[in-house]
Amino acid sequence: MATTITKLDTLVGRKIKRKEDPRLITGTATYVDDIQMPGMYHACIVRSPHAAAHIRGIETKAALELPGVVAVYTGADVKDVGPVPCGASLPGLRVPHHHILAQDRVYYVGHPVAVVVARDRYIARDAVDLIEVDFDPTDAVADPEKALAEGAPAVHPQWPDNIAFNYHQENGEVDKVFAEAEVVVKQRITSQRLIPCSMETRGVVADYRSGEKALTIYSSSQIPHLMRSLVAGMLGIPENKLRVVAPEVGGGFGCKLNVYAEEALMGFIAIRTGKPVKWIESRREHMQATIHGRGHVDYYEIAARRDGVITGIKLKLIQDLGSYHQLLTPVIPTLSVLMMPGLYRCKTVRADIVGVFTNCVPTDAYRGAGRPEATHGIERMVDILAAELKMDPVEIRLKNFIHSDEFPYATGTGLMYDSGDYTKPLKTALEMANYNELRAEQTKARAAGRYMGIGLSTYGEICAIGPSPATPAGGWESATVRVEPSGTVTVLTGIKPQGQGEETTFSQIAADELGVGFDDVVVMHGDTSVVQYGIGTFGSRATAIGGTAMYLAIQELKTKIKRFGAMLLDSDDVSYANGRCTCNKSGKSVSLAEIAGAAHRAMKLPANTEPGLVASNFWEPPNFTFPFGAHIVVTEIDKDTGAIEIRRYIAVDDCGKVINPLIVAGQVQGGVVQGLGQALYEHGIYDDSGQLLTGEFMDYAIPKASMSPNIEMASTETPTPVNPLRVKGVGEAATIGCSPAVVNSVVDALSPLGVRHLDMPLTSEKIWKVLQGGRA
Amino acid sequence: MKIHGSHALPAGAARAYNLLQDPEVLASCMPGCEKLVKVADGTYEMKMKMVLAAVSGQFDGKVRITDPDPPHSFKLVVEGTGRIGFMKGEGLLRITPGGEQCTVQYDGDVHVGGTIAAVGQRLIDSTSKLMIKRFFDKLCERAAAASAP
């Protein structure tokens, strides 16, 4: 059971166990795969084993003859459905038509080619093996730099250069600054392809009522409302005849911030067959056919003065897009450009992105989406500059930080940083680490021939995404708050949690504001026919924007509560606190339940007041928020094997006001471990022919609990002026801060060998090769 | 994936060369080969069943012999497609004479796709080596048997 806390306590700021956990831990939550419907069909998808091939023909006869098979659909059947939407609108962007099933060609391993519909899942899967697709494989290209080379195979024949877009952004006199620079450091830095591995894979159930002409789609999604608008368009049905329900979502990390072919495909099948249909993605499909993250090759140049002050930043960013644009594919690298200067004052910047098609599954948002890449880049470059100038990495950062009295701060990339005190988390982290002693220990270790490294990152982040002008589909969020006749509180929020715990944090805020018990608040989300239109959960936005919408709705509601209270108390001077409306003169009071009862019975109404207690708010944020923090990592390298030991991990995050320290700690812990995954283990590897070599957990290494270090955590709190809750966001922060801190630490350990940079993942073999003298 | 290696055969270079071109010999030596039919000069159609540990898979494929330079070298291309994936091996075989004996050297590339590529990375190298070893072991037997009086 959830903790019951009496309403006399303030809940915001306290460690409160999550409401969501009992059902998650006991396996009683309802995920898409738990949905059962009478007569439901099951779908299984035939996918391409080739990265590039023409489809000469598809033989479906044997599959259709299998008892229990209802239908097989191929590209020809669905050529008018779709296309799969791309939400980006960059100038000159080339957008390939993305059919929901391949037409005459396939473009990546995992590309859906046909779908079998059968009476049960087993028959559907068996029938997939009976479909013969006559492929004529052609040359493929899986590496973005190779795709840019002269004579590379064209992913889309109509664009032989494989370039989807070029994007340029510049501020200040870049050429002059570089020409006059006292030092310039350059480095190629990659951020490898990663495979988002949510515990729950994708899954869709579609149910069509032909009488009402109404379609319901259940999907494991972070954005049910956006999905409703887009899938209705794909299927050509009115938006208000489509209901999308995202039930319990078992993790997303960005891979469910999308609209996929399969969602429209199941809608198509349900309409066509008149029966509900379910599709549950297998882990293998998930790894090869959902989206991947990262996929950067970055060429950085930093200009600086000899005293360490950074004067200019140049970046050429090659983004591996994969074969198509999913919802936000081309947008992600533009976020990297915005974040390019990190926490530093340098305003002279130039960035050029080239978005490249490859015969791989599309890349898109993955925890941090564009910001980890940028932070990794700038934090590596600052260390490289420090090494060049023989400066301490702490000193060079302090020298370049934007000062706490300079906020709001306009960056050279067009952002307005809201608030910050960057030295605060850094100082806290340095104290926790005992930095000076660590350096002394390192000196001794080096003298003894050991490779010990101390690395830090001071990261910033763009959170609370975001103001509508900066977001493809609206950046506001919505809430409706109702006080039910019994006095309990229902919150309908437009966000869609996938494990972040907003049912808990929103309950804390609502309980405090309305003076009711934590358990008296129910937070509902994810059903477009229950909740007013909303945007969703991604970009560390849910509490900062969705929480604010709820907070503002509650303020409006409180006015109405007081009007009813005043009427019941027959007073014109009342106040509302701790769930009671009190007459300031007589001291008499009525409870919220009494007020709610009166408001719903409506025997009598205050002047100019409607019955009921409900208020809605659609909140448009004036800006992003910009959390920050400092991570310090101590590593030691096994000289014989190259294995990296994380001796200590210190994470100090400043995410503005903390609503629930337990949840912040959970986000930081998970974020760090995910960052370690990128830094040390994970890599979605395609071979030259476009085969995905890491298509299973036997080969794709996500860190397990036994591989995770103890994380020493602390928070500093620098509130944001952007929203009344003063919160910034913490969902992605630790992932962003982690990878550069780890790599900086390992590079520091190996710096006596002249090592200046290493690309992720830092496998033992890679380090061993460095120790052997072969520079990586 | 690159493959290379060498095996000794108890046969002179010319006979080794001929054995390696003989569809009947190839069929009996290729692990799991169930059928090999000549469809054109130097081109054969093949049916093969791979059984290894718990894995079993049927492959339909082609074997092609190109760039013949008897008795020194030729190129061997083996392609197979089945439900569990597809593979393509391409290699140059070079025969170095040594009297009664000879050494067959191979140098090539193996490409694997489909399920086996996505889930069997860890095992493709050792499995290809095993298959090649089985092939040459059988070939040795054939060479020895044929040369026995």
Add this chain to the structure above:
Amino acid sequence: MIAQNFDYLTPVSLAEAFDLLNDPGAKVMAGGMSLIPMMKLRLAAPERVVDLRHVPGLNKIQQDGAMLRIGAMTTHHELESTPLVRAACPLLAQAAAAIGDVQVRNVGTIGGSIAHADPSADYPAALQALEAEIRIAHRGGERTVLAKDFFQDTFTTALEPNELIVEISVPLEAKCTGASYQKMLQPASGFAIVGIAARVSMDGGKVSMVRVGVTGLGGSSYRAANVEALLVGSEGSAADIGKAAAVVAEGIDANSDIHASAEYRAHLARVYTARALSAAIARAEAQ
């Protein structure tokens, strides 16, 4: 992921198991930790799965004179946690504890692991170093095969079709003998990139017996006789160990994959051989 249709059969005696297995479409299952993943991926599609779990007597652990007899169906967890095994054959307990994760260890069995003969499995190294005897039954008889003859190549063992492993016997650890299993694990699967099992007896300050088993490096596990020959009779100093460990990969065609190149594997084999030998010697001397 969904397997192809199959019949699931649960014999309650070995004789019944042999009857059921006398069918080309049948496959025996122990813990299913190797078989079921293959079936889910449809790399394996047996028509009948014959589960050995209900055959009595296959998971006994018994001391029999100087030998420890372990039933084929003994799980990895039982081997790592049974006091008798930990005391009498710590090497085996150590190898068992190094396998995969808790879930796999709770279900996977020693018989299944060695029958499968994955080139990176952990037990084979230990069984090579222990010179284990593997008792194999078939309808109407049995035979015993030594570990060195049992493991033949990648996924290839001395097992004939319709034979079952019923027991594995290892010697009780003698006085003044120490053993150690050391492994570099592959971060995705937990399998060994290389794993080295070493057993050393010390007598009068000299190495009187040494056995080294290697897994993960080549197509199959093996006993590194060349290492043993260099070390036996020496004092087992760091220098002696280094010299001996240096030859462990000689003549072996090392595996190469996305997780480790052949060169790195060979290097790791040398490093881990030295580590396993040092640990084994230290334990032998501590007795």
